[in-house]
Amino acid sequence: MKIAFISVTAGAPWGGSEEHWCAAAQVALREGHDVAVSVYRWPERVAKVQALGAAGAQVHYRPAPRFHRLHNLYLRLHRPFAWLDRFRPDVVCINQGGVVDVCALTDGWLLAQWLLHSGTPFVLLSHGTPEHVLPPSLVRSRCQRFYPMAKYLAFDCRRTLEITERQLAQRLPKGIVVQNPINLSSTALLPWPSGPPRLAIVGRVQPSVKGHDVLLEALSRVSRRSEDWKLRVYGAGKDLPYVQELASFYEIEGRIEFRGHVADIAQIWRENHLAIVASRNESAPLALVEAMICGRPAVATDVGGIREFLDDGDTGFLAEAAHGDYLRRALERAWSQIARWEGMGKRAHAVATSRMDRNPGKSLLNLLTDAASIKIAAPRKRAG
Numbered sequence: 001m002k003i004a005f006i007s008v009t010a011g012a013p014w015g016g017s018e019e020h021w022c023a024a025a026q027v028a029l030r031e032g033h034d035v036a037v038s039v040y041r042w043p044e045r046v047a048k049v050q051a052l053g054a055a056g057a058q059v060h061y062r063p064a065p066r067f068h069r070l071h072n073l074y075l076r077l078h079r080p081f082a083w084l085d086r087f088r089p090d091v092v093c094i095n096q097g098g099v100v101d102v103c104a105l106t107d108g109w110l111l112a113q114w115l116l117h118s119g120t121p122f123v124l125l126s127h128g129t130p131e132h133v134l135p136p137s138l139v140r141s142r143c144q145r146f147y148p149m150a151k152y153l154a155f156d157c158r159r160t161l162e163i164t165e166r167q168l169a170q171r172l173p174k175g176i177v178v179q180n181p182i183n184l185s186s187t188a189l190l191p192w193p194s195g196p197p198r199l200a201i202v203g204r205v206q207p208s209v210k211g212h213d214v215l216l217e218a219l220s221r222v223s224r225r226s227e228d229w230k231l232r233v234y235g236a237g238k239d240l241p242y243v244q245e246l247a248s249f250y251e252i253e254g255r256i257e258f259r260g261h262v263a264d265i266a267q268i269w270r271e272n273h274l275a276i277v278a279s280r281n282e283s284a285p286l287a288l289v290e291a292m293i294c295g296r297p298a299v300a301t302d303v304g305g306i307r308e309f310l311d312d313g314d315t316g317f318l319a320e321a322a323h324g325d326y327l328r329r330a331l332e333r334a335w336s337q338i339a340r341w342e343g344m345g346k347r348a349h350a351v352a353t354s355r356m357d358r359n360p361g362k363s364l365l366n367l368l369t370d371a372a373s374i375k376i377a378a379p380r381k382r383a384g
Contacts, residue, residue: 001033001034001090001372002033002034002087002088002089002091003025003033003035003036003089003090003091003092003093003365003368004035004036004037004038004084004087004089004091004092004093005021005022005024005025005035005036005037005092005093005095006037006039006081006093006111007021007037007038007039007040007094007095008094008095008096008097008101008102008105008108008111009095009096009097009101009127010064010101010105011097013040013042013044013046014046016127016180016286017095017096017097017127017128017180017283018095019180019181020095020125020178020180020181020360020364021093021125021364022049022052022361023361023364024361024362024364024365024368025037025052025057026052026361027359027361027362027365029052029055029057031365034087035052035056035058036057036058036059036060036083036087036089037049037052037053037059037060038062038080038081038083039059039060039061040061040062040063040064040065041061041062041063041064042064058083058087060083062080062081062107063075063080063107065106065107072106075106075110076106079110080107080110081107081110081111084114084118084120089120090120090121090372091120091121091122091123091151091368091369091371092115092121092122092123093122093123093364093368094108094111094122094123094124094125095125096125096126098126098128098129099126099127099128099129099163099164099167100129100135100139100140100143100164102124102146103139103142103143104135104136104139109142112142112146115146115149116146116149121151121371121372122149122150122151122371123151123152123153123154123364123367123368124150124153124154125154125178125364126154126155126156126160126164127155127156127283127284128156128157128160128281128282128283128284128304129160129163129164129167129281129283130280130281131163131281131303135167135168140167140168140169143168143170144168144170147168147170147172147174148172148174150174151174151367151370151371152174152176152367152371153172153174153175153176154176154177154178154364154367155175155177156177156178156179156180156283156284157177157283157284157285157304157305157308158177158305158308159303159304159308160284160305161175161177178357178360178363178364178367179284179356179357179360179363180284180286180360181360181361182286182290182356183265183290184265184266184290184294186266187353187356189294189346190266190269190270190294190295191270192273192295192342192345193270193271193272193273196227196228196229197227197228197229197230197273197274197338198229198230198232198271198272198273198274199229199230199232199272199274199275199276199299200231200232200233200234200268200269200272200274200275200291201231201232201233201234201235201275201276201278202234202235202275202287202290202291203235203287204235204236204237205233205235205236205237205240205243206239207239207242208239208280209279209280209281210278210279210280211278211279211280211301211322211327212233212239212243212246212278213242213243213246214278214322214323214324214327215231215276215278216243216246216247216252216256217327217328218278218324218325218327218328219231219252219255219331220250220251220252221324221328222328222331222332223332223335230256230257231255231256231257231276232257232258232259232268232271232272233256233258233259234259234260234261234262234268235260235261236260236261240258243258244256265294266294269291269294269295269296272296274296274334274341275287275288275291275292275299275300275316276298276299276300277298277299277300277301277306278300278301278319278322278327279300279303279304280301280303280322281303281304282301282303282304282305282306283304283305284304284305285300285304285305285306285309288300288306288309288310289309289352289356291348292309292315292316292348292349292352293349293352293356295346295348295349296345296348297315297317297334297341297344297345297348298310298315298316298317298348299316299317299319299327299330299331299334300316300318300319301318301319301322301326301327302318302319302320302321303321303322306318308355309351309355310348311351314344314347314351315344315347315348316334316348317330317331317333317334318330
């Protein structure tokens with residue numbers, strides 16, 4: 001079978017939203033399928049994409065997105081997906097970091113038009129989106145036309161599917177939930193760490209999304225300031241200096257340790273007791289799921305798919321939103337039940353491992369195989 005994987009995730013060369021299609025492509029190559037990949041041409045090449053090429057995949061690079069008219073005209077003239085006519089895929093997997101990227105980006109819409117006219121079956125793999133951002137009317141109308149043509153509309157959590165239906169004002173009966181791969185080599189329960197309480201927030205340092213700012217505000221106001229606790233911040237990002245300044249502003253800099261990027265997720269949870277997810281926006285909460293699998297309870301905001309894994313009062317503590325007061329109250333509840341943390345962590349491990357997909361790459365490949373068995377009808381009139 002010939003499978004094309006096309007990413008229209010435009011924010012960065014690589015991210016968590018890329019891992020699932022990449023895992024499916026790896027499985028497809030191992031099983032002997034013909035695989036072609038199309039990604040943006042960034043200044044730095046992505047090792048995982050290069051590895052797919054070394055394993056036998058065709059890799060096609062296209063210009064990174066630039067939001068001006070000349071770039072859009074260039075794309076239309078140079079046809080970044082002309083290779084699809086030669087490859088003639090049996091099925092196409094489109095990966096988008098949000099939920100409307102394929103219909104919002106110029107190259108994404110060119111791809112959508114090719115699919116509509118060729119009748120090639122496709123699966124659209126979508127990730128998170130801010131709940132408060134409404135797509136422009138043109139983008140929404142494109143999605144309303146294009147999405148029903150998919151064999152599957154795969155979302156990384158139930159909440160993202162619900163938000164998309166609300167934003168489009170359209171039911172998506174082909175919508176299903178799939179799980180992203182986790183970054184753990186083992187799902188074994190880790191021993192409980194010794195020592196005073198250590199909290200950890202894991203992910204890119206981007207307060208506008210991950211809520212580092214409101215977390216520090218909340219921590220500066222909790223009643224346990226006299227106790228020996230620390231927050232460890234794992235991750236990197238251009239906003240790191242701001243977060244460091246904010247720790248000094250709130251006079252808790254002695255409590256905060258900035259550890260940078262750590263590839264070994266299990267090592268993080270060997271050393272820390274409580275996961276913090278303070279996100280303003282979230283989709284499938286991989287940082288939360290990985291912490292739970294390792295046996296750690298969490299304090300987390302009730303956004304995206306967090307509630308689909310975290311049970312308030314059982315495996316952690318939910319804050320209503322990424323707001324200083326809400327997070328402070330959730331932290332206070334956690335402190336009042338600190339004797340339960342280890343037991344909650346064991347319960348979190350049991351819940352997360354029972355709900356996880358052990359082989360998400362293969363599961364996505366199965367969807368693509370099924371999608372390839374049914375052709376969609378090409379419309380007679382050219383899409384505008």
